[in-house]
Structure formats: C-alpha cells, structure tokens
Amino acid sequence: MSQNKKGLLVIFSGPSGSGKGTIMKSLLASRDDTVLSVSMTTRAPRPGEIDGYHYHFVTREEFQKTIEEDGFLEYAEYNGNFYGTPEAPIRRLLNEGKNVMLEIEVQGAEKVMDHRSDVVSIFITTPSFEELERRLRGRGTEPEEVIQGRMKTSQYELSRAFRYQYIVLNDEVEKAVDRINTIIDAEYMRYSRMENTILEVLKDVSTQ
Ligand code: ADP
Numbered sequence: 001m002s003q004n005k006k007g008l009l010v011i012f013s014g015p016s017g018s019g020k021g022t023i024m025k026s027l028l029a030s031r032d033d034t035v036l037s038v039s040m041t042t043r044a045p046r047p048g049e050i051d052g053y054h055y056h057f058v059t060r061e062e063f064q065k066t067i068e069e070d071g072f073l074e075y076a077e078y079n080g081n082f083y084g085t086p087e088a089p090i091r092r093l094l095n096e097g098k099n100v101m102l103e104i105e106v107q108g109a110e111k112v113m114d115h116r117s118d119v120v121s122i123f124i125t126t127p128s129f130e131e132l133e134r135r136l137r138g139r140g141t142e143p144e145e146v147i148q149g150r151m152k153t154s155q156y157e158l159s160r161a162f163r164y165q166y167i168v169l170n171d172e173v174e175k176a177v178d179r180i181n182t183i184i185d186a187e188y189m190r191y192s193r194m195e196n197t198i199l200e201v202l203k204d205v206s207t208q
C-alpha cells in the first residue's frame with residue numbers, strides 16, 4: 001500500500017527561556033524519525049555550543065552571501081544577530097521521511113507560514129511571564145542587557161502566538177514533550193496523509 005511517507009515540517013517557536021532547547025533535546029532523543037534543522041547564525045557560540053551541531057556559526061559576510069545565493073528558507077534579525085534556515089537539507093530530509101523541526105523565532109516563522117500551507121506550527125510558553133524571566137536568568141548564559149532585550153522581544157513574540165496552530169505549555173519538560181508527540185501523531189492522521197488508506201478500502205468495495 002503506498003502512503004504519503006514525506007516527513008512533517010514543524011515550526012517550533014517560543015520566547016527565549018521558554019524551554020525550546022530543553023524540550024527539543026528530549027524529543028529528539030525519543031524519536032528517531034525526527035531531526036532538528038541546523039540554522040546559520042552570526043551570534044557568538046555560548047560555552048559548550050558546537051559548530052555544525054547547535055548552529056553553523058558564521059560571519060555577517062558569510063550570512064549575506066547565503067542570502068544572495070537564495071540559500072535560506074527564511075531568515076530574520078533577532079536582538080542584533082542574524083539567524084537563517086538553510087533550505088537544501090530540509091527538502092532532502094523531508095523526502096527521506098524525516099520530520100524536520102525548525103526552532104525559529106516568530107518573524108521567520110510567519111514568513112514560512114505565509115509561503116507553505118503544509119507546515120505544522122507550535123508555540124511554547126511558560127505558565128507566566130515571571131517564570132520566563134526566572135528561567136532565562138537561571139540559565140545564566142546572557143549578560144543583563146541581553147536579558148533585557150530578550151524579555152522585550154518575548155512580549156512581542158507572545159502577542160504573535162495567535163498565528164500558531166498549537167500552543168504547548170512547558171510547565172514540566174516531560175509533559176511538554178508528551179504534548180508535542182501527541183501533535184505529531186495526530187498530524188499523521190490527517191486526511192491528506194491517510195487518503196491512500198481510504199482509497200485502498202474503496203478499491204476493495206468496487207471489486208466485491
Ligand atoms: P530556550 O531554548 O527556549 O531559550 P532553554 O531550553 O534554554 O530555553 O531553557 C531555559 C532554562 O529553563 C534552562 O536553564 C532550562 O534548564 C530551564 N527549563 C526548561 N524547561 C523547564 C521546565 N519545564 N521547568 C523548569 N525549568 C525549565
């Protein structure tokens with residue numbers, strides 16, 4: 001029986017500190033059908049971040065060159081740095097049947113939503129704004145002025161949450177991961193993906 005075996009393209013956004021990285025790590029460890037798109041960024045690596053794994057860390061010139069070569073599915077400026085999704089690997093991975101997670105901020109996410117009707121969009125939130133600030137500060141990876149900038153951007157991002165199909169509350173990491181698994185499983189049951197099953201059943205009816 002032939003099925004639509006292409007993977008899902010999933011946007012995964014949320015304010016800085018909402019837990020995207022933490023959730024993604026746990027999700028990817030539990031699903032071998034799902035991969036994270038590795039973005040290009042002009043921001044400096046944080047301690048422990050590996051080039052080519054967490055991001056492709058590039059200069060502004062290299063980033064600009066990729067824009068000129070039309071190499072991004074989307075890109076955006078976020079708090080003074082550029083971030084972009086390289087397009088070529090995504091096409092390949094989706095055709096291989098992998099679900100591809102795009103962990104991207106809202107401007108880039110909205111660009112993808114405006115151009116692709118097949119994208120699944122998920123927005124992560126904390127239970128409160130206070131908890132968001134607590135987590136961002138608790139992570140201890142940004143100086144105060146960067147934290148202030150990110151908190152301001154977070155207000156804007158929360159005001160755009162209505163553009164997303166799904167809102168996932170990250171109160172506890174395991175529960176948030178379960179919620180995302182539920183979304184992925186349900187997306188596979190959409191008519192567009194199950195049409196061949198129905199057509200097979202109907203074929204049996206017509207030969208009876
Ligand atoms: P993001 O990738 O969205 O910026 P992180 O995954 O880095 O966020 O999480 C920010 C901080 O919050 C990290 O220190 C992480 O360990 C912590 N964190 C993530 N999820 C939870 C949770 N459900 N409860 C408490 N702390 C959390």
Ligand code: 5GP
Pocket residue numbers: 013014015016020039040043074075076078083084085086103104105106107108109
């Ligand atoms: P961070 O500096 O914390 O790693 O990322 C800052 C923000 O940029 C986060 O919201 C993250 O999801 C987003 N981001 C990471 N990669 C991309 C990308 O390729 N495109 C866009 N538009 N945003 C990205």
